[in-house]
Amino acid sequence: MATLLLRTVILFLLAIVSVRLMGKRQIGEMQPTELVVTILLSEVAAAPMQDIDMPLINSALSVLLLVALSILSSVLSMRFGRFREAFDGHPAIVINNGVLDQNKMRALRLTMQDLMSSLRQKDVFDIEQVQYAIVETNGTVSVMLKPEYTPLTSSLAGKKAPDDGLPHLVICDGKIVEKALKSCDLDLSVLKKHLKKIDRHESEIMALTYSKNGFGTPIEKKKKENT
Amino acid sequence: MKRGYIALGIIAAISLLSYFATSAVAARAEKLEQLAKAACTDEKNIQAMTDEWESSRNFFSFFVSHAHLEPIDYRTEGLDYVSKDERQESCAEIVAYAKEIKELISLSLYNVF
Incomplete structure (x- = not known):
């Protein structure tokens, strides 16, 4: 033992x-x-x-x-x-300030193909756009783009983006999700009123979301087609 | 942190269990060995040895693989009906198997590596 x-x-x-x-x-x-x-x-x-x-x-x-x-x-x-x-272990920087660290890549036994594949998985197709690439301890690659290739965000544009909050799925597969109603603090009568307004019954709806901005566009349930 | 304490608890419990289980198995194997030695010299002791084996068998099977127990099972069968030489041979083998169980369960560099 x-x-x-x-x-x-x-x-x-x-x-x-x-x-x-x-x-x-x-x-x-x-x-x-x-x-x-x-x-x-x-x-x-x-x-x-x-x-x-x-x-x-x-x-x-x-x-x-x-x-x-x-x-x-x-x-x-x-x-x-x-x-x-x-x-x-510790994270390893393989692209440091836009420069590929080939020694580090050799030490990690990371080929150029491996690195490019990891970059592509991060939606980066051109290595020249990368300022920093870090191989994390779990083997994944974290990427920071050069400022000129960073996607435009509302803060970069100097504008305040509206906060829509988290959309809750209040109707799912033709059924009202009571839990979602509670978590978004929505009264059932408000939902029923909205359904009446759009002239739909909950059983006809595949998905309907609700957020701070109100109800989303309902996705209607389609009848099963014979193939 | 709570999980850390649970982990330490598990390690402590397993260590204690292994300590007590090892001692218990060794003690029972020792008893079987002594009874088998006694049975080698005097056939009156055969019954005590087979009784001890039957009561310990299931206990041993918790900790030792069946491959180590089956030979003893085989040797304890029909000891009353065999010749003196065969009985002594069987008892000597039981002694050897009991020793083997003790060695198997004990903590030693040989067993670890």
């Missing part, structure tokens, strides 16, 4: 070191510790399902221990910067 505990801890640490050595490009939107726990959990939990000779308690304890280690490592990461750096 104690052997099992030590083995789990050793393998957990070994797997984290391995994932850290493999680098950010192997991770794919998970922190190294999360990836390790996901991989190990699936294996540990599946083993006694396949092998009925194996005592269930070994697997159950390993699963619990892995979960505890995962929580503990995230708590320690939150509290201690050094621990976070050791376990999760």
